[in-house]
Amino acid sequence: MAGRKRRKMKLLAATAPTAPTIPTAPNNGGASSEEREANEHNSLSRVPAELLEQILCRLNLKENVRASAVCKQWLAASISVRVANKPPWLMFFPKFGDMVEFYDPSVRQTYSVELPELRGSRLCYAKDGWLLLYKPRTLSVFFFNPYTRDVINLPALELTYQIVAFSEAPTSPDCLVFTVKHVSPTLVAISTCNPGATEWTTANYQNRLPFVSSIWNKLVFCNGLFYCLSLTGWLGVYDPEEQTWLVRVVPPPRCPENFFVKNWWKGKFMAEHNGDIYVIYTCSTANPVIYKLDQINKIWVEMQTLGGLTLFASFLSSQARTDILGVMRNSIYFSKVRFYGRRCISYSVDHDRYYPRKQCYDWGEQDPFESIWIDAPPDLSAFN
Amino acid sequence: MASSSKTEQKKMLILKSSEEEEFEIEESIAVQSGTIKNMVEDDFTLIPLPNVDTETLIKIIKYMKKHGEKTKSNEKDIEEFDKEFVKKSFTELKELVLAANYLHITSLIDLLCQAFADRIKNKSVKAIREIFGIPNDFTPEEEAEVYEQHKWAHEEGKEHIDHSAY
Numbered sequence: 334m335a336g337r338k339r340r341k342m343k344l345l346a347a348t349a350p351t352a353p354t355i356p357t358a359p360n361n362g363g364a365s366s367e368e369r370e371a372n373e374h375n376s377l378s379r380v381p382a383e384l385l386e387q388i389l390c391r392l393n394l395k396e397n398v399r400a401s402a403v404c405k406q407w408l409a410a411s412i413s414v415r416v417a418n419k420p421p422w423l424m425f426f427p428k429f430g431d432m433v434e435f436y437d438p439s440v441r442q443t444y445s446v447e448l449p450e451l452r453g454s455r456l457c458y459a460k461d462g463w464l465l466l467y468k469p470r471t472l473s474v475f476f477f478n479p480y481t482r483d484v485i486n487l488p489a490l491e492l493t494y495q496i497v498a499f500s501e502a503p504t505s506p507d508c509l510v511f512t513v514k515h516v517s518p519t520l521v522a523i524s525t526c527n528p529g530a531t532e533w534t535t536a537n538y539q540n541r542l543p544f545v546s547s548i549w550n551k552l553v554f555c556n557g558l559f560y561c562l563s564l565t566g567w568l569g570v571y572d573p574e575e576q577t578w579l580v581r582v583v584p585p586p587r588c589p590e591n592f593f594v595k596n597w598w599k600g601k602f603m604a605e606h607n608g609d610i611y612v613i614y615t616c617s618t619a620n621p622v623i624y625k626l627d628q629i630n631k632i633w634v635e636m637q638t639l640g641g642l643t644l645f646a647s648f649l650s651s652q653a654r655t656d657i658l659g660v661m662r663n664s665i666y667f668s669k670v671r672f673y674g675r676r677c678i679s680y681s682v683d684h685d686r687y688y689p690r691k692q693c694y695d696w697g698e699q700d701p702f703e704s705i706w707i708d709a710p711p712d713l714s715a716f717n
Numbered sequence: 718m719a720s721s722s723k724t725e726q727k728k729m730l731i732l733k734s735s736e737e738e739e740f741e742i743e744e745s746i747a748v749q750s751g752t753i754k755n756m757v758e759d760d761f762t763l764i765p766l767p768n769v770d771t772e773t774l775i776k777i778i779k780y781m782k783k784h785g786e787k788t789k790s791n792e793k794d795i796e797e798f799d800k801e802f803v804k805k806s807f808t809e810l811k812e813l814v815l816a817a818n819y820l821h822i823t824s825l826i827d828l829l830c831q832a833f834a835d836r837i838k839n840k841s842v843k844a845i846r847e848i849f850g851i852p853n854d855f856t857p858e859e860e861a862e863v864y865e866q867h868k869w870a871h872e873e874g875k876e877h878i879d880h881s882a883y
Contacts, residue, residue, distance in 0.1 A: 380849065392838055398867040402842045
């Protein structure tokens, strides 16, 4: 009752002087008594909402969230100007039928839509809200936007045992699709294509260091280069501008001894964020290990913390986000392992544990083509 | 006070502070304030500003004069001026931003809001309350909820959270 009265009075008496708080926080000096008196006498000691919003909109997400704890006016103002990124959604590819499911991890909601365009095709990669798919029967390769259902076809190519990725949305003029095929331990065949081209460009390149390319490799596009991580952890880098392929002299990320168990070659993930490359090694009997590539010192550094980053790991392509609400920071989000259970599981790097806690999670058991992280849609119009 | 002389090209205005002190200023400079511009369009030459005290008005006039002489060549100079201009106590800054808001001087509002944001970004919640003289109007339960929802933002972590109210 009293609370409600207080609130009403606040709305009416926006210019009434407010009593100064007795400082309880330890501070060196704090506000002088003159300042406190000045605040008291100043009938406009409360900053009007529109000015407050102008101040708060200049804070980053963390600072904004902190400011929201000052008082109710600040809570309302900070929420109204808050800008947070959306986490990606998890897309589940149907084994039978055309019903595709999308899971939003921030609100734990599933949406479904029938997408017959995907019949007979296999997921290859996802980036910037677009999927790349392959139809083994017809060798057709195409881009698909699952929300707008736009299709962009590419010339055909035999891609059955190859990993393939692309640099950015196919609607961008600089979009390039890249795939690498194993010819011999010292030779790879690299094919590239951009939307609008009538054929793929293929060329052979030497591997100075042994490098095996297979469907188990990981690909990311970072700083204008395609990075390819082999099964044994060697990094091959393709420069589309220079048209060069180099196996980097960077020792593979150290794979812990006990990681060489069943499915060890499958539970690996690679993501890119702001020019940094992250690799996640998982094992059913131990917690995941994360490495970041130190390009200057040419080594993989094990990460004990992610500095506020959240990684979304799926076999074919993974994503990274900062400044998100609704999902945990410094965590890795995985799709569920088997048919039953939650859609999505997370591992907290800060707390060294999975949520929910289980005996073990074997990411090698996952069907690699069953699910993939993809950018969230701008709105829910695709699902009506 | 004599009104603008006929021989002068530049029209002068008189701004009067809340303490009744008067300041002469060129109209071309004063109209950087949207509020003053409106009053000039209504044919005012004596502009009473009951919401702005003398000290603050002097600073605002100084700002407008500096920004009134903005050219392509003195951009760096004005940047330096702006940087020095915001080196003031929180109380002064608060008076200035409220006055700038009332006077509708967009560039000054931006400058001051940015200065505030820069100064409070690392401050603790309690320090912010002290600086602005804001009482905590959350109930203990409400406050606990606000902290709980985004615990991660309130933990010190690697960065330093400043508890001083300067």
